Amino acid sequence: MKRRQFNLVASASLGVFVVILWLWAMSYDCGIGSVTQRITSRQTLASRRGQIIHEWYAKPDTTLLYWKDNDWRYLGLNISLWPSLTLTRVPYWFLALLTAVGPIVRTVERIRTRQRVRFRSRRGLCVRCGYDLRASEGRCPECGTGIGALEEAKI
Numbered sequence: 001m002k003r004r005q006f007n008l009v010a011s012a013s014l015g016v017f018v019v020i021l022w023l024w025a026m027s028y029d030c031g032i033g034s035v036t037q038r039i040t041s042r043q044t045l046a047s048r049r050g051q052i053i054h055e056w057y058a059k060p061d062t063t064l065l066y067w068k069d070n071d072w073r074y075l076g077l078n079i080s081l082w083p084s085l086t087l088t089r090v091p092y093w094f095l096a097l098l099t100a101v102g103p104i105v106r107t108v109e110r111i112r113t114r115q116r117v118r119f120r121s122r123r124g125l126c127v128r129c130g131y132d133l134r135a136s137e138g139r140c141p142e143c144g145t146g147i148g149a150l151e152e153a154k155i
Contacts, residue, residue, distance in 0.1 A: 006106065013102035020099060024050060024092035051076075052095070054088040 027047045036046040046053040072079045076091040117127045124134045131142035139146050 006102075010102040010106040013099050017096060017099040017103065020092055020095050023047060024096065027051070027092065050093070051089045051091050054090075056086045056088075058084045058086075 027050055036044055038044050042057045044055045046055070076089075076094060078087075078089040080087040120127050120130055125131065126133050126140040126143060126145055128145045129140065129143040131140050133140060133147060137147070
């Protein structure tokens, strides 16, 4: 069940990864240049030059905490605080990296599983538990897997 859930999450993550790559490429498109979408009357979301930019405007009568050093920047992430505006910038490469983790882990897991099955079947071992089946007939005495599974697993 956990493997099925992980496959579902990895597939969804791969889909989001593809969409982010497309949006990243479109943010550099000369014809579009900048795409801005107003979320609420005080919030906007924009896509410009490889970044997603979120702007939040405070009410004019509200005073936000104002720091002398009002910028935080690290690895392309940027959060700026002003008395009436909070600006957050997230680069697309960061989002692409986050969403690529699930598919990469799943691919590595599948490669390792195939290598393990291939290794065990070539040496006459049970593909499920690794028990030596050269003297056994019918089923693996350790885990009960049929020896026919050994023949099916040979690649």
